[in-house]
């Protein structure tokens with residue numbers, strides 16, 4: 641039954657639960673910086689970047705990873721071993737667009753990440769417009785021997801919003817990327833944001849319906865938040881961006897989970913920015929506190945991930 645995917649305590653299918661179920665032990669993601677840049681900033685697709693993108697992180701030098709990924713990995717793995725007791729790891733190429741470069745560079749970085757005996761696989765964050773045929777072949781080949789996940793930024797399924805936030809790609813490009821990636825043994829994660837100017841809760845919730853029709857394995861969601869130096873921060877000052885309230889976000893996340901198929905694992909439900917650069921909103925929750933506001937709200941509602949989908953059991957007792 642579909643509810644077998646769900647962590648009974650959390651009431652949704654958390655990615656941690658999924659990894660433990662799949663691999664049999666605690667697995668942590670370790671972030672590394674592979675020294676990439678982004679086509680939405682270097683003029684290839686756009687030159688302003690997404691309105692919420694942290695400009696300060698785009699000084700030319702910051703796109704050259706100065707620390708070899710082996711060192712970054714060792715430090716990250718030691719941290720997760722110490723803090724969580726993790727035994728195995730997935731190396732997460734997170735910063736900027738991690739398929740945007742010559743395939744020789746991608747092959748070198750991915751192979752180096754996978755060569756550590758405690759590394760089970762890689763997760764690669766990217767944009768729908770940055771997947772060359774050669775890159776797909778490389779990822780497909782790696783996926784025959786390792787866990788490989790591609791994390792695609794969609795953020796919104798509304799082209800008008802994508803245009804307004806200067807994403808530099810369309811929904812159609814995302815759908816095409818999903819189509820090209822599927823059937824290759826590669827896991828797919830989709831990144832979403834809620835709270836764009838002009839966005840409605842009803843409009844956002846359609847995204848869960850869309851994901852239900854696609855071969856998506858996991859999702860990451862966070863609220864739109866502005867940090868210093870971004871165009872979004874300027875829009876906030878001009879009154880053009882009004883952040884959603886915590887209550888509104890919480891209600892939307894729970895509505896979203898209730899119509900999200902239970903087999904889609906949830907990697908993130910909330911984003912945070914360091915206090916020093918945070919502009920808005922200022923909800924003042926730590927990540928795990930935010931996580932548990934969602935859990936508690938689902939408990940209060942007596943609902944769980946996918947419970948409002950046709951064919952789902954309607955009794956909370958089944959949890």
Ligand code: SF4
Nearest residue numbers: 678680689690693736
């Ligand atoms: S795609 Fe990512 S890295 Fe590129 S401009 Fe947008 S937020 Fe920044």
